[in-house]
Amino acid sequence: MPTPSKFTAEARTAILEALAIGASRRTAAHLAKIGEATLRRWMADGAKASEGSRYRQFHDEVLAAEAAPLVRALGIIYRELPDKPDLAWKFIERREH
Numbered sequence: 294m295p296t297p298s299k300f301t302a303e304a305r306t307a308i309l310e311a312l313a314i315g316a317s318r319r320t321a322a323h324l325a326k327i328g329e330a331t332l333r334r335w336m337a338d339g340a341k342a343s344e345g346s347r348y349r350q351f352h353d354e355v356l357a358a359e360a361a362p363l364v365r366a367l368g369i370i371y372r373e374l375p376d377k378p379d380l381a382w383k384f385i386e387r388r389e390h
Contacts, residue, residue: 299326299327300335300347300351303325305351305354307325307326308332308355308358309321309354311325312355312361314362315362318332318355335348336352338352339351339352339355
């Protein structure tokens with residue numbers, strides 16, 4: 294009898310929720326009770342999959358979830374730039390290097 298797939302709705306939700314708050318893929322995989330290699334394989338499968346497939350949808354959702362905390366952090370930094378010139382310089386240095 295084949296082993297049941299670990300690509301369950303519960304595992305995918307755990308991964309996406311963890312990434313959306315800034316967790317690493319390693320931590321997200323751990324929380325979903327899968328190995329990092331499994332998550333890497335799912336992402337590779339998703340990158341190659343056709344639009345609309347479940348692996349492609351997951352791949353795209355992972356990228357969006359990973360971007361969300363970065364966008365929030367950049368918003369905070371942006372709002373603070375007028376009052377903190379040293380922060381503005383750090384922001385420019387990171388963007389330009």
